[in-house]
Amino acid sequence: MWRLALPIDDESIIQMCLELNREDPGPRPVPREYTQNTLKQLRAESVRGRAVVLDLLGKVEGYALLMSFWSNEMGGEVCYIDELFVMPEKRGQGHGRTLIKTLLSPNNLWPHRPVAIELEVTPTNLRARELYTALGFMPVKNSHMRIRF
Numbered sequence: 001m002w003r004l005a006l007p008i009d010d011e012s013i014i015q016m017c018l019e020l021n022r023e024d025p026g027p028r029p030v031p032r033e034y035t036q037n038t039l040k041q042l043r044a045e046s047v048r049g050r051a052v053v054l055d056l057l058g059k060v061e062g063y064a065l066l067m068s069f070w071s072n073e074m075g076g077e078v079c080y081i082d083e084l085f086v087m088p089e090k091r092g093q094g095h096g097r098t099l100i101k102t103l104l105s106p107n108n109l110w111p112h113r114p115v116a117i118e119l120e121v122t123p124t125n126l127r128a129r130e131l132y133t134a135l136g137f138m139p140v141k142n143s144h145m146r147i148r149f
Contacts, residue, residue: 002099002109005051005063010039012060013051020085024122038065049079052109054086054095062086064099066110076115079103084119091127100135120144 005013017035042051047068054062065082086095103110103117119137121128 001054001056001095002052002064002102003055004108005039005053007039007043009051009053009060009063010036013039013053013063016060016063016085016087017083020083024125049082050109052099054090054099056090061090062095066103071115074115077112078116078118079110079114081117081119096128096131097135 014032014035017030018032021030039051042049042065049065049067052064052066053060062085064084067080067082069078069080070076071078084096084099099109100117104113106112117137118140119132121132123129
């Protein structure tokens with residue numbers, strides 16, 4: 001099912017990231033170099049987070065970029081799901097739910113139980129919003145703000 005990504009998975013992750021950004025574009029395109037650098041950094045500094053893939057019968061059918069940050073407000077480490085993508089033909093089969101539940105217990109995907117799991121979801125992505133709500137995710141009080149350099 002879900003496992004840590006290996007260097008051999010990088011091209012599949014990059015292609016799925018490009019597909020994710022075609023399906024749900026952000027304010028700027030995400031060039032393949034960003035994803036290559038992210039994968040490189042996560043392998044070099046695992047304290048930053050992990051890249052994981054959905055491996056079904058030896059074929060990569062999804063990926064997630066899991067980032068770590070410490071929250072004083074919450075009193076511990078937060079696992080932030082920066083990106084989560086499952087190939088369209090494999091959606092609705094419980095793979096996203098399995099990933100979230102797996103992150104709640106110590107395992108090879110995440111070293112210990114986080115105090116929270118956070119993610120962003122596009123307001124129009126009703127299918128994902130329904131999944132996250134069913135799993136107990138709730139909107140937070142504060143809005144994200146960003147300055148980009």
